[in-house]
Amino acid sequence: xxxxxxxxxxxxxxxxxxxxxxxxxxxxxxxxxxxxxxxxxxxxxxxxxxxxxxxxxxxxxxxxxxxxxxxxxxxxxxxxxxxxxxxxxxxxxxxxxxxxxxxxxxxxxxxxxxxxxxxxxxxxxxxxxxxxxxxxxxxxxxxxxxxxxxxxxxxxxxxxxxxxxxxxxxxxxxxxxxxxxxxxxxxxxxxxxxxxxxxxxxxxxxxxxxxxxxxxxxxxxxxxxxxxxxxxxxxxxxxxxxxxxxxxxxxxxxxxxxxxxxxxxxxxxxxxxxxxxxxxxxxxxxxxxxxxxxxxxxxxxxxxxxxxxxxxxxxxxxxxxxxxxxxxxxxxxxxxxxxxxxxxxxxxxxxxxxxxxxxxxxxxxxxxxxxxxxxxxxxxxxxxxxxxxxxxxxxxxxxxxxxxxxxxxxxxxxxxxxxxxxxxxxxxxxxxxxxxxxxxxxxxxxxxxxxxxxxxxxxxxxxxxxxxxxxxxxxxxxxxxxxxxxxxxxxxxxxxxxxxxxxxxxxxxxxxxxxxxxxxxxxxxxxxxxxxxxxxxxxxxxxxxxxxxxxxxxxxxxxxxxxxxxxxxxxxxxxxxxxxxxxxxxxxxxxxxxxxxxxxxxxxxxxxxxxxxxxxxxxxxxxxxxxxxxxxxxxxxxxxxxxxxxxxxxxxxxxxxxxxxxxxxxxxxxxxxxxxxxxxxxxxxxxxxxxxxxxxxxxxxxxxxxxxxxxxxxxxxxxxxxxxxxxxxxxxxxxxxxxxxxxxxxxxxxxxxxxxxxxxxxxxxxxxxxxxxxxxxxxxxxxxxxxxxxxxxxxxxxxxxxxxxxxxxxxxxxx
Amino acid sequence: xxxxxxxxxxxxxxxxxxxxxxxxxxxxxxxxxxxxxxxxxxxxxxxxxxxxxxxxxxxxxxxxxxxxxxxxxxxxxxxxxxxxxxxxxxxxxxxxxxxxxxxxxxxxxxxxxxxxxxxxxxxxxxxxxxxxxxxxxxxxxxxxxxxxxxxxxxxxx
Ligand code: FES
Ligand code: FES
Numbered sequence: 001x002x003x004x005x006x007x008x009x010x011x012x013x014x015x016x017x018x019x020x021x022x023x024x025x026x027x028x029x030x031x032x033x034x035x036x037x038x039x040x041x042x043x044x045x046x047x048x049x050x051x052x053x054x055x056x057x058x059x060x061x062x063x064x065x066x067x068x069x070x071x072x073x074x075x076x077x078x079x080x081x082x083x084x085x086x087x088x089x090x091x092x093x094x095x096x097x098x099x100x101x102x103x104x105x106x107x108x109x110x111x112x113x114x115x116x117x118x119x120x121x122x123x124x125x126x127x128x129x130x131x132x133x134x135x136x137x138x139x140x141x142x143x144x145x146x147x148x149x150x151x152x153x154x155x156x157x158x159x160x161x162x163x164x165x166x167x168x169x170x171x172x173x174x175x176x177x178x179x180x181x182x183x184x185x186x187x188x189x190x191x192x193x194x195x196x197x198x199x200x201x202x203x204x205x206x207x208x209x210x211x212x213x214x215x216x217x218x219x220x221x222x223x224x225x226x227x228x229x230x231x232x233x234x235x236x237x238x239x240x241x242x243x244x245x246x247x248x249x250x251x252x253x254x255x256x257x258x259x260x261x262x263x264x265x266x267x268x269x270x271x272x273x274x275x276x277x278x279x280x281x282x283x284x285x286x287x288x289x290x291x292x293x294x295x296x297x298x299x300x301x302x303x304x305x306x307x308x309x310x311x312x313x314x315x316x317x318x319x320x321x322x323x324x325x326x327x328x329x330x331x332x333x334x335x336x337x338x339x340x341x342x343x344x345x346x347x348x349x350x351x352x353x354x355x356x357x358x359x360x361x362x363x364x365x366x367x368x369x370x371x372x373x374x375x376x377x378x379x380x381x382x383x384x385x386x387x388x389x390x391x392x393x394x395x396x397x398x399x400x401x402x403x404x405x406x407x408x409x410x411x412x413x414x415x416x417x418x419x420x421x422x423x424x425x426x427x428x429x430x431x432x433x434x435x436x437x438x439x440x441x442x443x444x445x446x447x448x449x450x451x452x453x454x455x456x457x458x459x460x461x462x463x464x465x466x467x468x469x470x471x472x473x474x475x476x477x478x479x480x481x482x483x484x485x486x487x488x489x490x491x492x493x494x495x496x497x498x499x500x501x502x503x504x505x506x507x508x509x510x511x512x513x514x515x516x517x518x519x520x521x522x523x524x525x526x527x528x529x530x531x532x533x534x535x536x537x538x539x540x541x542x543x544x545x546x547x548x549x550x551x552x553x554x555x556x557x558x559x560x561x562x563x564x565x566x567x568x569x570x571x572x573x574x575x576x577x578x579x580x581x582x583x584x585x586x587x588x589x590x591x592x593x594x595x596x597x598x599x600x601x602x603x604x605x606x607x608x609x610x611x612x613x614x615x616x617x618x619x620x621x622x623x624x625x626x627x628x629x630x631x632x633x634x635x636x637x638x639x640x641x642x643x644x645x646x647x648x649x650x651x652x653x654x655x656x657x658x659x660x661x662x663x664x665x666x667x668x669x670x671x672x673x674x675x676x677x678x679x680x681x682x683x684x685x686x687x688x689x690x691x692x693x694x695x696x697x698x699x700x701x702x703x704x705x706x707x708x709x710x711x712x713x714x715x716x717x718x719x720x721x722x723x724x725x726x727x728x729x730x731x732x733x734x735x736x737x738x739x740x741x742x743x744x745x746x747x748x749x750x751x752x753x754x755x756x757x758x759x760x761x762x763x764x765x766x767x768x769x770x771x772x773x774x775x776x777x778x779x780x781x782x783x784x785x786x787x788x789x790x791x792x793x794x795x796x797x798x799x800x801x802x803x804x805x806x807x808x809x810x811x812x813x814x815x
Numbered sequence: 816x817x818x819x820x821x822x823x824x825x826x827x828x829x830x831x832x833x834x835x836x837x838x839x840x841x842x843x844x845x846x847x848x849x850x851x852x853x854x855x856x857x858x859x860x861x862x863x864x865x866x867x868x869x870x871x872x873x874x875x876x877x878x879x880x881x882x883x884x885x886x887x888x889x890x891x892x893x894x895x896x897x898x899x900x901x902x903x904x905x906x907x908x909x910x911x912x913x914x915x916x917x918x919x920x921x922x923x924x925x926x927x928x929x930x931x932x933x934x935x936x937x938x939x940x941x942x943x944x945x946x947x948x949x950x951x952x953x954x955x956x957x958x959x960x961x962x963x964x965x966x967x968x969x970x971x972x
Contacts, residue, residue, distance in 0.1 A: 006910075009913065012912060015915030015918045016906050016918060017890065017891065017899070018851070018890035174951050176854045176862055176949065176952075227913075227952055229951070526914055528913065704954040705954075707954030708951070738945075739942045739945040740942045740946045742954065742956060
């Protein structure tokens with residue numbers, strides 16, 4: 001069987017020979033136009049005057065458009081219909097597209113843009129969390145609040161208390177391939193769009209809306225992306241719409257690729273957060289009550305900020321059973337790029353909040369942070385029915401009204417969409433067996449699959465944590481300048497889209513008469529190896545090797561109404577949909593062959609490239625030919641929807657997740673107290689992928705996720721100046737991890753254990769969870785800094801050398 | 816505009832270019848060799864790395880006219896027909912790629928590293944030498960493994 005094999009990425013050969021095609025590599029069609037946006041040079045205000053004459057007359061320019069020249073508002077928003085493609089008179093952020101230029105070459109378009117003369121009338125921009133709070137500038141009409149028990153009371157009566165605050169910066173996706181789209185006009189006014197996107201259906205919907213076409217008039221194709229990480233869930237909409245509008249207006253193909261600086265200036269990034277906390281605990285560090293106030297800086301438009309902020313709340317517990325908790329979440333509107341999806345989707349921010357609390361509690365008690373973490377873990381999974389318990393449905397006091405309700409032209413296939421009826425409070429609940437022995441999350445989901453006790457034990461052993469901790473303490477005692485630190489932190493990440501209806505997928509499988517197979521599904525390939533994993537599933541169903549399967553580009557004309565490839569859900573959903581399609585065809589084949597050979601369909605076996613029917617053994621190709629000649633349909637769609645989900649985001653109650661994925665990482669660092677610079681010396685990771693569909697691809701996701709997570713908490717710093725201009729808009733000033741930053745010693749192992757839920761071959765999703773393993777690096781830095789004195793370091797993220805240095809100073813100056 | 820002759824992957828290729836045309840544009844748009852990618856346009860990501868007269872260069876920062884008469888080698892010229900170059904094979908086997916966008920530049924830069932260091936190549940050197948080639952997906956671990964393997968130095972894990 002081809003599942004569980006560590007096969008290389010399906011396009012590996014194409015990649016190493018340079019033959020793999022990205023959108024910009026598609027041979028440029030004749031007469032193709034190249035597009036560029038002219039960007040706002042202020043963060044907030046109005047356009048006093050705009051003179052684009054020089055732009056119009058610049059060499060090579062074919063057309064120039066301002067907002068009111070467009071066929072519609074060309075809305076780019078995946079949620080609230082609040083993102084016109086071009087600004088019009090009102091400016092919301094520095095870098096906002098104001099006008100669009102089409103020219104005969106990429107360079108001509110970019111040069112022409114510079115000739116614009118625009119006078120802006122500025123007003124005070126709302127840039128920071130504090131600005132937004134002062135101005136009451138927010139999405140939704142007030143903070144969202146979820147709670148369980150009486151956290152205030154529990155904290156006030158606890159033997160020990162701490163309080164504090166952690167700031168965590170945003171993060172630029174820095175997909176190596178920048179945003180790109182190409183639109184080609186078709187007959188009858190139809191449009192074909194090639195887009196580097198995680199969400200072809202969304203592009204289809206937005207382009208159709210912009211051009212007043214039905215969705216069937218727009219076809220979107222995505223073969224692959226050069227990285228996505230969430231940055232291509234909604235941020236590619238503007239380019240695709242611009243190309244489609246120009247193609248429709250001029251009848252010529254149109255292509256747009258943001259240059260790297262524009263990509264930084266225009267597109268949204270990870271939300272930066274501030275999380276204030278207060279916790280009460282006992283002498284063992286067991287948290288009795290905790291309160292969080294989460295402030296999310298969402299930027300100028302709503303985009304996916306509500307579900308991102310929800311997910312931050314949903315991960316405020318991480319791996320810990322918190323008997324009393326109150327989470328208050330503020331979604332703040334600022335004059336900056338509209339923050340968007342990024343691997344983890346708010347989960348990392350929420351999780352960092354509670355990890356910070358654990359670290360702070362341990363420091364307060366003078367104990368090993370790992371002991372505190374363990375003391376707070378959820379109870380271990382028992383060998384009981386793995387079904388999730390039903391949601392307790394206590395009324396929520398003061399829950400604000402949801403004003404994110406259905407908007408005109410609402411696109412229900414995005415994560416920014418509003419919940420459907422089945423997800424609304426009061427909708428019929430699926431019957432489920434109650435498993436009262438399980439502890440529940442702050443939102444009432446029973447934790448039935450908790451395996452972190454055993455995983456932590458094993459990682460502690462494999463990484464030799466306890467002994468190294470002692471060695472480090474001894475080493476630090478005689479090393480005045482360099483200090484080492486170590487931390488072991490867990491991850492529990494909820495798998496499913498929290499907008500329940502997105503948890504569906506479709507597939508299309510064709511078996512040709514020669515036995516070769518073409519497979520298509522709604523997921524997109526961005527490097528994660530989804531296509532290969534799903535091909536392995538298809539191959540296994542037919543007893544073939546994966547080479548027998550041709551994986552074709554994601555295409556809205558083949559599989560409609562797809563969800564974004566996001567929320568780590570790609571293989572879970574699409575794998576199941578492909579399996580369903582394959583099984584339908586297999587059953588038809590088995591039935592026909594059984595009839596021919598006068599045996600039972602149930603005895604027909606597909607294995608080793610052959611079909612075994614009674615005593616006969618046919619090659620798969622022969623079997624396909626026989627079925628074709630017998631007039632058996634060899635093509636099928638497949639469909640899957642995740643069972644058992646039910647979620648009320650206003651109350652914060654229900655079962656939003658099908659299951660949890662787990663992991664743990666142990667990181668050791670060394671810090672130079674003279675400069676604040678540091679290195680990661682060693683990282684050990686143990687991660688849970690259920691029964692891995694492809695261990696090599698999964699390990700790749702874990703390594704890459706960890707390094708990206710470490711980047712988020714260490715070197716990746718976004719800096720806006722007082723005018724709201726992003727100052728770190730290129731790799732020269734924005735530092736993602738480089739090859740030399742990789743840990744000196746790096747061990748990654750997979751936890752061996754099947755998913756308790758009935759997922760595709762009992763595997764688990766792996767896209768996002770490993771990102772949060774990177775948090776261990778921040779905690780290790782905190783540990784190293786703590787060696788300089790008795791005060792708590794209060795280290796913020798990203799812990800750049802400057803921040804580390806000032807934390808060292810604080811710790812030294814402390815008591 | 817002027818006519819330019821550059822030897823690319825062993826073949827003399829000519830094209831009319833403007834003085835300001837970059838080598839990467841010459842390769843991608845002039846010759847259709849789209850395996851050389853553009854990741855940053857500003858000499859920082861390494862996605863556009865090619866070999867020019869035996870040296871790794873970032874082709875987004877070389878003018879095509881500077882390559883006049885030079886020998887340029889791109890990712891497309893690495894395999895011997897159907898037989899992959901050992902580096903290509905190692906990148907594929909060691910899962911040293913995910914989205915693959917950095918891969919051609921990474922391989923061309925590694926080719927140069929291996930050539931310069933030969934038998935002295937170790938993990939530390941590879942990590943240092945590849946600092947100018949960014950990868951956002953893999954975390955670099957498998958890239959280093961692949962380069963060492965191709966150089967015949969085994970794997971560090
Ligand atoms: S594109 Fe040349 S170095 Fe990035
Ligand atoms: S594999 Fe995606 S950037 Fe390296």
